[in-house]
Each structure stands twice: as structure tokens, then as C-alpha cells.
Amino acid sequence: MWANTTNIGDDFQTLAAINLLKKNNIHDYAFVNRENLINYNGPPVILIANGWYMHDMSKFPPSDKITPVFISVYIDNENLVKNNVNYFKKYEPIGCRDTSTCELFNKYNIKNYFSGCLTLTFDEYKQK
Numbered sequence: 001m002w003a004n005t006t007n008i009g010d011d012f013q014t015l016a017a018i019n020l021l022k023k024n025n026i027h028d029y030a031f032v033n034r035e036n037l038i039n040y041n042g043p044p045v046i047l048i049a050n051g052w053y054m055h056d057m058s059k060f061p062p063s064d065k066i067t068p069v070f071i072s073v074y075i076d077n078e079n080l081v082k083n084n085v086n087y088f089k090k091y092e093p094i095g096c097r098d099t100s101t102c103e104l105f106n107k108y109n110i111k112n113y114f115s116g117c118l119t120l121t122f123d124e125y126k127q128k
Helices: 008-023 034-039 078-082 085-090 099-107
Strands: 045-053 066-075 094-096 112-114
Touching (some): 008 045, 066 078, 066 099, 078 085, 078 099
Parallel strands (some): 045 066, 066 094
């Protein structure tokens, strides 16, 4: 998943997902635009669905051609969860980047766990 924004953090989230795939010997992947998940019409994909959700909530939930694996999710708008409880329950447990997102899912009885940020999967690098 990627997002065409000026927030460099979105780029780091995409790089972290690629890093995780490569660590698991997965080198064949495609990019899906986070802000247009509902309109995805390519071949069926399994999506590492991490990071922040989202600028335009009318573009959620994702297309039926996307099977999300929710890890390291951050949501700060309760309506996104409230309006999509059944969708999230279909893919639970949801890995949450922070405890406030865990609490939000708990409020709607959606199974979740604290995963931390996906960028934590980067190897330690001591050089500048």
C-alpha cells in the first residue's frame, strides 16, 4: 500500500512493508493506492494494510478484490471504525500501531492486538 502525499512518513510505511515482504522472501508485489482502495480493479491481491487511515473515508472499505492483512494500523477518526464494524470483524484480529487505536477497536468489540509500528521491522543500522 502506498499514498501519494507530501508526508514522508507514508513513504517510510511503504518501505517498511516492502522490507517485511523481502525478509519473508516475497519479491513479487504491486502497489495499491491507500486513498483509492474502494476503486481497485486489478487482479485479486493480499494487501499489507498498514499505516494511517485515511483522508477520504468515502473510499473505504476496500474493493472486494483486496484481501487486507491489517497490521500496524492507525485510525484517529472513530467514524471509520463505527461505519465499518462488520468489515473489520471479517478480517480480525486487527494489528494496531498504538494503544489508542486498540481502544477504538475494543469500543466496537473488534478483536485486535498491539503490533507497534511496521517501521520497527527495519534492521538496526548504525552507520550514518
